[in-house]
Each structure stands twice: as structure tokens, then as C-alpha cells.
Amino acid sequence: MLLRRQTDAAATRKTTAPGRVLIALKTLLAVVFCVALSGAPADAADKSAAKPPKPVTKPVQARMTLPAEKPRPQAQSTTRAQRWTCVQYVQAYGDVKLRGDGWQWWDNAAGQYDRGQTPKPGAVLVLKRTGHLRSGHVAIVSKVIDKRTILVDHANWGWSRDTKGRVHVGMRVVDVSPKNDWSQTRFWFEPGNTLGSRTYPAYGFVYSPTPKRPGLPETRGARG
The missing domain is CATH 3.90.1720.10 (endopeptidase domain like (from Nostoc punctiforme))
Known part of the structure; x- marks a missing residue:
């Protein structure tokens, strides 16, 4: 009976030891992930603050230059000055x-x-x-x-x-x-x-x- 209990205890230790290691690894990964998450925005903010914002440029529309309007010729009189004899x-x-x-x-x-x-x-x-x-x-x-x-x-x-x-x-x-x-x-x-x-x-x-x-x-x- 005593031997069985020792065997069960040893089995329990074998099964629990890897679980603890796994839990410890998960905990460590969670801490590292949290630290990474907490530090990423700060770095991004620093980088965004270092770079000046890009100016917003509107599309330039080409201006059409119309030719100057030529002056209209004045209506000329159809009668000529009298040429006398x-x-x-x-x-x-x-x-x-x-x-x-x-x-x-x-x-x-x-x-x-x-x-x-x-x-x-x-x-x-x-x-x-x-x-x-x-x-x-x-x-x-x-x-x-x-x-x-x-x-x-x-x-x-x-x-x-x-x-x-x-x-x-x-x-x-x-x-x-x-x-x-x-x-x-x-x-x-x-x-x-x-x-x-x-x-x-x-x-x-x-x-x-x-x-x-x-x-x-x-x-x-x-x-x-």
C-alpha cells in the first residue's frame, strides 16, 4: 500500500513538473508581450513627433490664358470727302x-x-x-x-x-x-x-x- 502511494506521488510529480514549467513560460511570455505593447506606442509617438507633418497639397488646376481680344474695327464712312473741280x-x-x-x-x-x-x-x-x-x-x-x-x-x-x-x-x-x-x-x-x-x-x-x-x-x- 505504501509502495503504491509513493508511486502515485512520483507520477504526480512527473505530471505537475512540466505543467509548472509551461505555466512559467506562459507567464514570462505574457510579461514580455505586455512590455512590448506598452513600449510600442511611445516609440511610435516619438517617431511621429520627430517627423514634421506632411503639408496637405491640393491638386493644382491648370489656368487657361485666353488671348487678348482684338479691338473691333470702327465702321468706316462710306462717303468720301468731296473732290471739287x-x-x-x-x-x-x-x-x-x-x-x-x-x-x-x-x-x-x-x-x-x-x-x-x-x-x-x-x-x-x-x-x-x-x-x-x-x-x-x-x-x-x-x-x-x-x-x-x-x-x-x-x-x-x-x-x-x-x-x-x-x-x-x-x-x-x-x-x-x-x-x-x-x-x-x-x-x-x-x-x-x-x-x-x-x-x-x-x-x-x-x-x-x-x-x-x-x-x-x-x-x-x-x-x-
Whole structure:
């Protein structure tokens, strides 16, 4: 009986000894695991604190640059500035209404208007046709200064672009004929601000039905 009890005790010790070791190992592992768990957050916190937070970047949208709008062209007038001839100007603003080239007005006035060699306001000075004036010329007398000097309003006097088609108001004309009959005339030369050196032969004057200066517009510089 005693021997059996000793045998059971020995068996018990054999079975309990490994269990205790296992329990001790489990306990040790649990302690190590707890320590590891307790130390991990601190390390992670230290590492996260050491690194600065990354800036939050928003996606950059590409900006579209539109081309500058070109200025719209202004509407241009469909009418051009009037380009006058001497006949057109006298017909429009004078009281003598005749047709034909300038030099033809002298003969065409016969039987319709009085003619003479003395200047009067409103009369039309008629120049003859020459190599320089192939169509002659007509001008309205705007003022009589003296027997040999008058002022005329006319158009298309000259050959340059600055004078072709242009209206000249109050231009001086001088009689240089020997008999003071206005058969030889000289016109004021505007570019040189002096009396021109060229002499233009004239028929004389076709008188207006109303011997006074007509109401002429200030159209100096009109050109085509």
C-alpha cells in the first residue's frame, strides 16, 4: 500500500513538473508581450513627433490664358470727302449757272448773263485755255480790293496732291495787264506765300444776276 502511494506521488510529480514549467513560460511570455505593447506606442509617438507633418497639397488646376481680344474695327464712312473741280464749285455756290469746261463759260454766257472787264462781287472770272490750263478755269469773285486786286473763291487750283481738288477761299488775284482790263492775271501762290510768277490769260467776268457775294461755306481743305 505504501509502495503504491509513493508511486502515485512520483507520477504526480512527473505530471505537475512540466505543467509548472509551461505555466512559467506562459507567464514570462505574457510579461514580455505586455512590455512590448506598452513600449510600442511611445516609440511610435516619438517617431511621429520627430517627423514634421506632411503639408496637405491640393491638386493644382491648370489656368487657361485666353488671348487678348482684338479691338473691333470702327465702321468706316462710306462717303468720301468731296473732290471739287472749279466748275462744280462755282455751280454749287455761285449764282451763275452754266455748263461746259471753264474756258467755255465765256461764250456760253452770251445771251444769258452780262459780261465785262470790271470785277464785281459774285461775278465769275473766266480764264482762257492754255497748256497749263487745258480746261480753262472759273472762280467766284468774293471781294474787290482795288482796280487791280480781287479775292476769289475757287477749287482745284494747282497740280500737287495738296492742291488738287482742294477749295481755296479768299485767294488773291492781281491784274497785270497793261490796260487794266483783266486780260492778264496772276494768282497768289500759297505754298510760297507770295504772288505767283506765272501769268494766266482771262476773258473777263460773267456777272451774277445779284451783284453781291454769295453765302459761300468755309470749305478750305476739302479734297478727295
